[in-house]
Amino acid sequence: MSPPGEETASTDTQEAIMEATFRALSKHGYSELRMRDIGDEMEMTRQVIHYHFDGKYDLMSRFLEYIIQQYEGSVEVDPDAPPREELDARIDQCLFGPEFEDFGHWDRMKVYHELFTHAQNDEQHREIFNDHYERIRSSITEVVEDGMEQGVFREVDAARMGQLITDVIHAARGRKLALGHDDAPQETRKAIDEFILESLHADPR
Secondary structure: OOOHHHHHHHHHHHHHHHHHHHHHHHHHHHHHOOHHHHHHOOOOOOHHHHHHOOHHHHHHHHHHHHHHHHHHOOOOOOOOOOHHHHHHHHHHHHHHOOOOOOOOHHHHHHHHHHHHHHHHHOHHHHHHHHHHHHHHHHHHHHHHHHHHHOOOEOOOOHHHHHHHHHHHHHHHHHHHHHHOOOOHHHHHHHHHHHHHHHHHEOOOO
16 A cells, blocks of 8 residues: 555645646647647656556546536535525536636636547447536436425426436537537526526426
8 A cells, every 4th residue: 555645745736737738728629639749738758657657548538427527426416405505506506517717617617628529439438428518417317306205396207307307408508519609508597597596496486
């Protein structure tokens, strides 16, 4: 077993590589990306990347998991929060993301969506994205189910509602990134409130 100090150093190094990969992908795109481009975004030598990862594909697979963990691991909801409050928090997280000190949410989403596009030709990466989609959909579905059990939400097909909200979020992000519709996330958030969430309440507001 490695000493605690070495494990921390290794974790910090890998995080530095992941953040450098964000910047390099943003500049060069997935198809043109080379390991040396990532090295150029780091203060460490490129050999450090090869020490931790077995080539570009291994790095990209780990990088995908890193992106996903940043979003899945940063949703903070009070365990006693009412279902609507939790639903709002999860939707806002997906649409607007957590705060980052460097290289903001939409810079990261640009990279995410480029890799998402390439996943149609890559079974392993497609599986990673599918698992991520399913966890988002399931988390929203569970909140809807909790709301129905508490009598806060009316009876609906919770799984279908979770899928609808998740698909609307993905469409809004894609519209902003691919078509340049900068107001898509904000307008979609208003539409989700008006046409989906308000209709969920057992008693009309």
